Amino acid sequence: MSDAVAILDGVTYRTSGRLLYDDLNVTIPRGKVTAIVGPSGVGKTTLLRLLGGLILPNHGEVRIFGENINTCKASVLSDLRLKMGLLFQQGALFSDMSVFENVAFQLRELTRLPDTMIHDLVVLKLESVGLRGASDLMVSELSGGMARRVALARTLMLDPSLMLYDEPFTGQDPINKAVLLRLIKTLNEALGMTSVLVSHDIKETFEIADYVYVLVGGRIVASGTAKEVSEKQQPVVQQFLRGQADGPAAFKYPARPIEEELGIE
């Protein structure tokens, strides 16, 4: 596909002896909101880390903006990273800096803008996530939801063309969820930004996603528009979308027999 921003091609990834994906193929179309949904522990965050070039696959190719991150030069990779933003699950703010300094970080590090300009840009970004009043707080004084929104402001500072969101809705109240949804949608339309959204908040995710991948057991079990996926009849997809406790997607880690574990003969 020529109009794909990022492609995972036959990716195999192994972590601490466990095979997380085997021959995974995912395509992220340009200018769209792509959602990756799936149960906990299935490797959604790892998928984002692969897309963000933070880790390399064991086999297969990850191509971002046409560059293969396995083989491209370090300088190319750092250029690529400037074109994308990753919103971490816990925010990953720099805990020794204030909110303002966190958001200003990239501008201070990568540009030589005057302080007044930096101030205005930071205030604008903080306003867009509703936290202009919090700019002097330290990171330790923020709630989990606020930290996530500050992190979003920091990530959006250089207006990346590919945004990767890791569970943006978790821990947000309903109003914030709605604001975030609108923000993601607006950014996508106004800046022509490509967004990848990893989540298990089905309702919110399906509301804004143009394209949905369902990742279960290391494989993509369904993909398509939100509507198409909702109508898929595969039991595993239905189980996940409807939140049923019983079904094919039970998740167990390999374990010892119960007698041995409990010390009972």
Added chain:
Amino acid sequence: MPKPKKPSIDWGSPTDLILFGDWTIKKIHAVQKCVRTGFLSSEKTITVNMTEVSKLDSSGALVLLRLEDQWRAAEMTVNYVGMTDTFSAMIQMVREEVDKIQEEHELPKESIAAKVGQRTVEKLTVAFDFLHFFGRVTIYLYLLLLGRFRMQWKMLGKIIESTGFRALPIVALLTFLIGVVITYQSSSQLETYGANIYIVNLTGIMTLREFGPLLTAIILAGRTSTAFTAEIGSMVLNQEVDALRVLGIKATERLVLPKLIGLLLVTPLLVMWANFFCLLGSVVMSDVTLAIAPQTFMSRFHEVVAIKHLWVGLIKTPFFAVIIATVGCFQGFSVKKSSASLGNRTTQSAVQSLFLVIVADAIFSIIFSMAGV
């Protein structure tokens, strides 16, 4: 809240059991105890009366199920009497979980040989990773000298303050005490031969060549290397290092270079400071035990201790600084997703930097002795 009732089992006849009390996690020891007192009989049916059981939770149910399995294994039929809906629901739930777990097949156990091999590979991987890290830091340092990176002046200042300035008191105190100790220990030996004045040669040369640099390096390894590991490690745990990378900042460049350069600048200065206090200790102790006046010590020192000994000591310091900074940072970056790993890596950082500092010092001794310095 009512006190939990003690669980017990009453068997009027071997086939007719009455269970009493709370079969719950708080009383599980008592449950286990009364279960252990022997149960199997030759009868083919067994009745369990549950009417007197006041509470049953998942742990109690598990014990009960284990019993039931034993009876069934002995081909006995088990009948429950007085089973309430809540009890049977609890037993049913635990039964399902146990069955599910038993379906999983056992993982193969590892032999000692496999473990030894695994550990060997792990250690080798760490060694190679360290070399890789060291190489990368060297390249970054070179690029910084070429002016390709922006120096983090603020960060460098902080590092110099925390690793150098704040270490001054502890370095002074410890080296002073060591100066006192070595002088005291040597003086009794020297006195035997009436060679009191040679204390100046002895402590002077030893301090400048060995004690000053080595003691400083040991203090830095314990104090600074671990601090570097803890700082970088907690950033790794908080995903801050990942965040730096995705924000387009080279984590190594930003986090390691100021520490390395700071330590390179600070270590020789600290060694001079350490030398001074170690000798001061020696001067004080010589005055006390050997009656060598400080003036005599100083003039003698001037005569017999060549300046080359100072250089021999100082030339080692950049190597020590590099070891301490790179080991500390490397261990920090090796922290995995757990707080135990952070503690583990911090310990490793102290142990490895101490080890490498002493090995490096020994190598220097060999080189100097071969060169005849």
